[in-house]
Amino acid sequence: MSEASQQNTTPGVNGISVIHTQAHASGLQQVPQLGPAGPGGGGKAVPPSKQSKKSLPMDRNSDEYRQRRERNNMAVKKSRLKSKQKAQDTLQRVNQLKEENERLEAKIKLLTKELSVLKDLFLEHAHNLADNVQPSSTENTTDSDNAGQ
Amino acid sequence: MSEASQQNTTPGVNGISVIHTQAHASGLQQVPQLGPAGPGGGGKAVPPSKQSKKSLPMDRNSDEYRQRRERNNMAVKKSRLKSKQKAQDTLQRVNQLKEENERLEAKIKLLTKELSVLKDLFLEHAHNLADNVQPSSTENTTDSDNAGQ
DNA sequence: TTTGATTGCGCAATCA
DNA sequence: CTGATTGCGCAATCAA
Numbered sequence: 001m002s003e004a005s006q007q008n009t010t011p012g013v014n015g016i017s018v019i020h021t022q023a024h025a026s027g028l029q030q031v032p033q034l035g036p037a038g039p040g041g042g043g044k045a046v047p048p049s050k051q052s053k054k055s056l057p058m059d060r061n062s063d064e065y066r067q068r069r070e071r072n073n074m075a076v077k078k079s080r081l082k083s084k085q086k087a088q089d090t091l092q093r094v095n096q097l098k099e100e101n102e103r104l105e106a107k108i109k110l111l112t113k114e115l116s117v118l119k120d121l122f123l124e125h126a127h128n129l130a131d132n133v134q135p136s137s138t139e140n141t142t143d144s145d146n147a148g149q
Numbered sequence: 150m151s152e153a154s155q156q157n158t159t160p161g162v163n164g165i166s167v168i169h170t171q172a173h174a175s176g177l178q179q180v181p182q183l184g185p186a187g188p189g190g191g192g193k194a195v196p197p198s199k200q201s202k203k204s205l206p207m208d209r210n211s212d213e214y215r216q217r218r219e220r221n222n223m224a225v226k227k228s229r230l231k232s233k234q235k236a237q238d239t240l241q242r243v244n245q246l247k248e249e250n251e252r253l254e255a256k257i258k259l260l261t262k263e264l265s266v267l268k269d270l271f272l273e274h275a276h277n278l279a280d281n282v283q284p285s286s287t288e289n290t291t292d293s294d295n296a297g298q
Numbered sequence: 299t300t301t302g303a304t305t306g307c308g309c310a311a312t313c314a
Numbered sequence: 315c316t317g318a319t320t321g322c323g324c325a326a327t328c329a330a
Contacts, residue, residue: 068316073308075317080306083319090239097246104253111260118267125274217301222323224302229321232304 058065207214 069309071317072310076308076319077306079318079320087236087239090236090243093243094239094246097243097250101246101250101253104250104257108253108256108260111257111264115260115264115267118264118271121271122267218324220302221325225304225323226321228303228305
């Protein structure tokens with residue numbers, strides 16, 4: 001819950017905010033400023049290829065540079081937003097699955113109970129048959145009807 | 150896979166990398182350099198409180214500054230690592246839940262089938278009883294009926 | 299007040 | 315080359 005940067009708005013630690021609408025000129029974000037061609041010390045010759053544009057510090061004030069930066073900044077923002085979205089979706093997915101799990105477990109519990117009842121009935125019958133009992137009126141089956149949905 | 154920054158190692162776009170082991174002195178990472186007291190423009194007087202240490206640009210070369218920065222950088226790295234861990238854990242959680250879901254559904258399918266069988270048996274019995282058939286040892290008689298599916 | 303934890307942001311390298 | 319990703323450092327906040 002806060003946004004700050006060092007580019008467009010210089011945070012006056014207290015409340016002073018200097019706005020650099022398109023901060024091009026100033027020396028913000030300074031970098032060593034490598035020598036134009038080769039650093040004095042280890043001038044490691046780059047692989048024999050084109051060196052027309054790369055290998056050069058690329059002026060920070062260059063108009064093209066700022067354009068590229070801005071585009072990248074947009075891309076970065078977009079990418080991060082997407083990333084966060086995905087993360088949230090994943091969290092929702094977890095909750096969704098958890099709910100479904102509960103539902104399934106409940107159903108299992110129900111089915112198990114039904115099965116239990118029916119099996120008990122069977123056992124009772126088996127008993128009666130084994131004891132050679134004439135099934136007359138003793139047919140008290142605790143019917144627990146049901147039918148899934 | 151790649152790390153770059155603008156602090157310790159100045160990326161010589163090609164391969165030239167100037168290493169600033171403890172880059173303290175140079176004018177790296179320049180910031181507008183707010184005036185010591187108030188920026189030229191909107192000199193918004195800070196809330197009448199202590200301004201001994203805050204509200205000042207805090208020397209970028211200050212030893213204490215670098216220490217704070219380094220500590221924060223560590224904290225940031227740690228925090229981000231933790232964040233990524235959590236994200237991965239969440240993903241694993243999803244897979245875990247998915248698996249459990251499948252298991253539960255399989256179980257439901259099984260239970261449902263069992264129930265179906267038992268119910269069919271019951272229906273058969275009920276038929277026999279209704280038809281007033283004397284259940285001998287094996288219950289099949291003048292009844293030419295179905296046998297469930 | 300201090301300090302670690304978070305978070306938005308920009309930069310640069312690299313991937314695609 | 316261009317947009318997408320990703321690691322990193324900075325600064326503002328938040329939270330103890």
